[in-house]
Amino acid sequence: MDKGAANPEIKDKVVAYLHTVQKAKSKDIATAIGEKKSAVDLAVKELTAEDICEYLYITTTYICIKGKVGAPE
Amino acid sequence: MTEKKTPQLDELEKGQWPSFVTEIKKAAATNAASEDLLHLLERSYEDRIGHWKHGGIVGVRGYGGGVIGRYTDLPEEYPNLAEFHTIRLAQPAGWFYDSKALRSICDIWEKHGSGLTNFHGSTGDIIMLGTTTDHIQPAFDEFSEAGFDLGGSGSDLRSPSCCVGPARCEYACYDTLEACHNITNEYQDEIHRPMWPYKFKIKFSGCANDCTASIARSDCSVIGTWRDTIQIDQDAVKQYAADGLDIQDRVCDKCPTRCLKFNSETKELTVIGEDCTRCMHCINYMPKAIRAGKVKGATILFGGKSTIVQSAFMSWVIVPFMKMESEDDFAEFKDLMGRVWEWWDENGKTRERIGETIYRLGMGKFLRECELPPVPQMVFRPRANPYVFWPQDEIIK
Amino acid sequence: MSILDQGPPDYKKMIPPIIKDNYGKWIYHEIPKPGVLKHVSETGDELFSVRVGSPRLISLDFVRNLCDLADAYCDGYLRFTSRNNVEFLLSDASKVEPLIAALTEKGLPVGGTGASLSNIVHTQGWIHCHTPATDASGIVKAVMDDLFEYFGSMKLPAKLRVGLACCLNMCGAAHCSDLAIVGVHRTVPRINDEKIAKGTEIPSLVASCPTGAIRPNPKAKSVTIVDDKCMYCGNCYTMSPGMEIMDGKNDGCAILVGGKVSNARNVPSFSRMVIPFLPNNPPRWPEVTDAVRMIVEVWIAHARKGERMSEWIERIGWERFFTLTDIPFSDKLIDDYIFSRETFRTSATFKY
The missing domain is CATH 3.30.70.20 (Alpha-Beta Plaits)
Structure with a gap:
């Protein structure tokens, strides 16, 4: 994974995309918004630290907007 | 608390092996969740099925791994297990502790958890078994104050682990503890922020005895070895013979390549160096007389995993020998990992371990795209069919 | 506030002074008695490790108990092994026997070295797993009780490594064990x-x-x-x-044998299924403990000194294994999944 600070524009694009889906793998986010996956990973790192996004484990790890997916019923 | 009985579990307090039931009861004396756990387990012994639901979304701020959500499917009957999550703490290399560190873990878990733990989980982490969603962040805050960080979970790098290595083993061909510690610290993002198709495990074993079972249990196995020839101390050989070891029978005849010759008259042991495959048998039997060669390093293997789904794979030799001594050597290892992970991330399907990706797409493609030179050490034997995918630039047009 | 990404504690701060002084300098080790390792350094220093079995699922009382013993006998230092044993690290030989006496008094078994049965590596089972086909801790307890004599002695032909996985995810990596107990389902979800x-x-x-x-x-x-x-x-x-998929009437255990991870002598190998199903019969799983004991006893009776389960079976042949153990062979033991072909015999040489 890349080191350093994330590109704020990519962060915005990630958030915008995640609002259109329930959840996504970061690889699929990268494809959808046309950015490098390593840059998306870095953006997600910051977005989770900022409590905007969160990781979600459902048989593999996805990313979603925080609070969008609840606990299992 | 109502007086519920646990006749089946009580039976498991008998016998000489230390009882996990006694341990749960000890925790249950002061913790309501552990008390419920005891009764839920008794219920499982009656029903002969488990009573836990699939994991959900629990964790600490900024991380995507290290906490495993767990909920019972019988929350009305066992309300203190409605949430019973696991926190994984990264273990120190070689699982060495001082009592101060262990006591600090106990004090925090007494406050925030069930009072039950595993030393250790299958991957190597300290497992803090059972807490509620509300307690996860405060528990982590205190664990991190005490010098502990979370391990991996989900589709990330799981906590690497290593054998006891040079800390207490004469067989270690490289410093497994330093390698594990150094590489674990390099990859904190990869451990805490799941970003891959699926999980990835690394295990470091100092020699081919492979005490971490790396070849079976890790996607990347780093197994200590040497390039030159074993060193034999003839005086020590004579001592073993004098002490009654049947060197011919127990050592030479068991050597898989028959590369050792014992002269029963002179009591000298010689080796045909180029025939030796460095399996460790003779060294295991005669550690005072036989030592590894002087040019030490590690064999790097990839692809190990367990049964689900396409059958179990053992790791395959990818780099026969890599030095593992200095920061530069670790940098070479990290460079390799970077290429391999990028390839897997690009090509792997969701929930596909790297061994399965390599097998599906072909070892040749994996080697070419990760710029790894093919060498005969990678195979037991070459292919028996002629179905080669020829590169177009080798075809006469 | 939490500290992010500080990584695991530094092992250098957790190792005892005798290890710091002799790091990488060990020249050989001996096993003076079952459960005790003596490592000798080129400096002449001697380190004694006392290995103790643990149920792995332990209370904080248990951990604090270990701490008390470590404080009393080894300046507060201890470690755990890859098979969930505890090792007390002593630089003073005279403290070994008093420590063993203290451990024995507390009911903690000393052993697991050399040609012995070490602790069973296992998964969570009904304690905490969401996909188990059987329990883990209960069977492990029952098997270790039954084979207890082999933990504290070194009278087996070679080391015996047993693994238990409560489903086919095999978190315990039982698939390369001398003897593996694996939870299996038998009915369609x-x-x-x-x-x-x-x-x-x-x-x-x-x-x-x-x-x-x-x-x-x-x-x-x-x-x-x-x-x-x-x-x-x-x-x-x-x-x-x-x-x-969980089915209380039909879930149970399979027994696999002959796996190993060490490269010593023969190459690492997968465990192979010899009993396709035994029922879940808590709390002591008598069918499982009986089968395990029987296989171990046949191995003891027939293996040469130093032969692990896989070496013994490969030498005598799997067909002889079934004769000697009297385990019924059936088509369930012949692979019909994707990598089956390599297991079919393509030679006219075999035994009866």
Whole structure:
């Protein structure tokens, strides 16, 4: 994974995309918004630290907007 | 608390092996969740099925791994297990502790958890078994104050682990503890922020005895070895013979390549160096007389995993020998990992371990795209069919 | 506030002074008695490790108890092994016997070295797993009680490594053990349309089936199963709680033998199935403990000194293994999954 600070524009694009889906793998986010996956990973790192996004484990790890997916019923 | 009985579990307090039931009861004396756990387990012994639901979304701020959500499917009957999550703490290399560190873990878990733990989980982490969603962040805050960080979970790098290595083993061909510690610290993002198709495990074993079972249990196995020839101390050989070891029978005849010759008259042991495959048998039997060669390093293997789904794979030799001594050597290892992970991330399907990706797409493609030179050490034997995918630039047009 | 990404504690701060002084300088070790290792350094220093069995699932009392013993006998230092044993690290030889006496008094077994049965590596089972086909801790306790004499002695032909996995995910990596106990399902998952419709990605669920037995059922926003194709691996249940595979009447254990991870002598090998099913019969799983003891005793009776389970079986041949153990052979033990071909005999040489 890349080191350093994330590109704020990519962060915005990630958030915008995640609002259109329930959840996504970061690889699929990268494809959808046309950015490098390593840059998306870095953006997600910051977005989770900022409590905007969160990781979600459902048989593999996805990313979603925080609070969008609840606990299992 | 109502007086519920646990006749089946009580039976498991008998016998000489230390009882996990006694341990749960000890925790249950002061913790309501552990008390419920005891009764839920008794219920499982009656029903002969488990009573836990699939994991959900629990964790600490900024991380995507290290906490495993767990909920019972019988929350009305066992309300203190409605949430019973696991926190994984990264273990120190070689699982060495001082009592101060262990006591600090106990004090925090007494406050925030069930009072039950595993030393250790299958991957190597300290497992803090059972807490509620509300307690996860405060528990982590205190664990991190005490010098502990979370391990991996989900589709990330799981906590690497290593054998006891040079800390207490004469067989270690490289410093497994330093390698594990150094590489674990390099990859904190990869451990805490799941970003891959699926999980990835690394295990470091100092020699081919492979005490971490790396070849079976890790996607990347780093197994200590040497390039030159074993060193034999003839005086020590004579001592073993004098002490009654049947060197011919127990050592030479068991050597898989028959590369050792014992002269029963002179009591000298010689080796045909180029025939030796460095399996460790003779060294295991005669550690005072036989030592590894002087040019030490590690064999790097990839692809190990367990049964689900396409059958179990053992790791395959990818780099026969890599030095593992200095920061530069670790940098070479990290460079390799970077290429391999990028390839897997690009090509792997969701929930596909790297061994399965390599097998599906072909070892040749994996080697070419990760710029790894093919060498005969990678195979037991070459292919028996002629179905080669020829590169177009080798075809006469 | 938490500290992010500080990594694991530094092992250099956790190792005792005698190890700091002799790091990388050990020249050989001996096993003066079962459960005790003596490592000798080129400096002449001697380190004694006392190995102790643990149930792995332990209370804080247990951990604090270990701390008290470490404080009293080894300046507060101890470690754990890859097989969940505890090792007390002593630089003073005169403290070894007093420590062993203290451990014995507390009911903690000393052993697991050399040609012995070490602790059973195992998974969570009914304690905490969401996909188990059997319990883990209970069977381990029953088997270790039954074979207890082999933990504290070194009278086996070679080391014996037993693993237990409560389902085919095999978190305990039982698949390369001398003897493996593996939880298995035997019935087709019962489909809960409502649960599947609620939170499952149908394409992922369909793709998760290694035999292609799962088909989409768009009407119910669920799936159907071709029963004949299902081999009960449980991968779909991991994907969706709506694929209810746990079956109290039909789940149980398989026994596999002859695996190893060490490269010494022969190459690492997978464990092979010899008993396809034994019932879950808690709390002591007598069918499992009997089968394990029988296999271990036949190995003891017939193996040469130094021969691990896999070496013994490969020398005598698997066909002889079934004769000697009197385990019934059936078509269930002949592989019919994707990598089966290499297991079929392609030679006219064999034994009876």
